Amino acid sequence: VFLGQKYGYRPLPTKIEEDEFLKITSVSSSEDDKLLNQWYKLDLNNFPSLYCLQPVSSIFTNFTNRAHPRLMEEDQSQWWETMGKLNRAVRVAAAELLQQGRFTAQDNHRYNWSVTEQEVVRGILNAKDVQEHTLAFFRHIENINVSLLRHSMKFIDIAAKQVDTEAQRMLSDLRDVRVPATLPESAILRYTVQWSDDDGLNKNVHAEYLQDFIETFYRRIVELIDQGVRAQHALAAN
Incomplete structure (x- = not known):
C-alpha cells in the first residue's frame, strides 16, 4: 500500500439498504429528503431491498451528449454540484x-x-497472513504550499481552498494507527521529503528520493516473491 497525505476520493454510496435509507431520510431536512428520494429509487428485486442511485443521465439527460458540448458541460457541472449536496445529505x-x-x-x-x-x-x-505478503510505503511531504492549489491538491485533501481537516483526521487514523497495528514495523517503509513549488514533487529536485524509492520497492517486492516461492516449495515437499 502507498499512503501519503491524501485520504482521497470519498464516493457517494450507490446502494443503501431500505431500512438504513429510511433512517437517513427520517432525520434529513425536507430539502435533503426530496433530493435523496429523487436520486435513489427502491429496488425490491434484492434481498434485503435496496435504494439504488439512479444513472446520472436519467435526470441530467445531456450528461454524455457529445453532440452538444455546451449542454453536456452544463449537465456535468450540475451533476458535480448535486453529488456534493447528496454526499453532504447522507453524511449529515x-x-x-x-x-x-x-x-x-x-x-x-x-x-x-x-x-x-x-x-x-x-x-x-x-x-489473512498480511505479514507474509504486504508492504506499506508512507510518504510525508513537509511544508506543502497549500496556496498553490494546482499542485497541492494532488498531494493533500483540499476543501474550500484549505486543508480538509476531517479527511486528514481519517487518513491519520488509517495510516498512523490501524495499518501499523496490523503490520510489523519491518514491513513499513517511511519517507520524508521537502515540498517543491515546482510541481510539488519534481523529478530533478527529488531525484535521490525517487531513485531510492524505486530501488527499495523493487528489492522488497522481489524478496516477498522469493519468500512465497520458498513457502510453496516447502509445502510441496511435505
Whole structure:
C-alpha cells in the first residue's frame, strides 16, 4: 500500500439498504429528503431491498451528449454540484443517527470513508497472513504550499481552498494507527521529503528520493516473491 497525505476520493454510496435509507431520510431536512428520494429509487428485486442511485443521465439527460458540448458541460457541472449536496445529505444524516444511537460508529464511517481506505481495509486490515505478503510505503511531504492549489491538491485533501481537516483526521487514523497495528514495523517503509513549488514533487529536485524509492520497492517486492516461492516449495515437499 502507498499512503501519503491524501485520504482521497470519498464516493457517494450507490446502494443503501431500505431500512438504513429510511433512517437517513427520517432525520434529513425536507430539502435533503426530496433530493435523496429523487436520486435513489427502491429496488425490491434484492434481498434485503435496496435504494439504488439512479444513472446520472436519467435526470441530467445531456450528461454524455457529445453532440452538444455546451449542454453536456452544463449537465456535468450540475451533476458535480448535486453529488456534493447528496454526499453532504447522507453524511449529515449519518452523523445525526450516530448521535441518536441509531447508527454505530462503523455505520457512520461507511458514509465517510474514501476509496483508498476501502482498498486498504480489504487488502490489509481484513486480509489473512498480511505479514507474509504486504508492504506499506508512507510518504510525508513537509511544508506543502497549500496556496498553490494546482499542485497541492494532488498531494493533500483540499476543501474550500484549505486543508480538509476531517479527511486528514481519517487518513491519520488509517495510516498512523490501524495499518501499523496490523503490520510489523519491518514491513513499513517511511519517507520524508521537502515540498517543491515546482510541481510539488519534481523529478530533478527529488531525484535521490525517487531513485531510492524505486530501488527499495523493487528489492522488497522481489524478496516477498522469493519468500512465497520458498513457502510453496516447502509445502510441496511435505
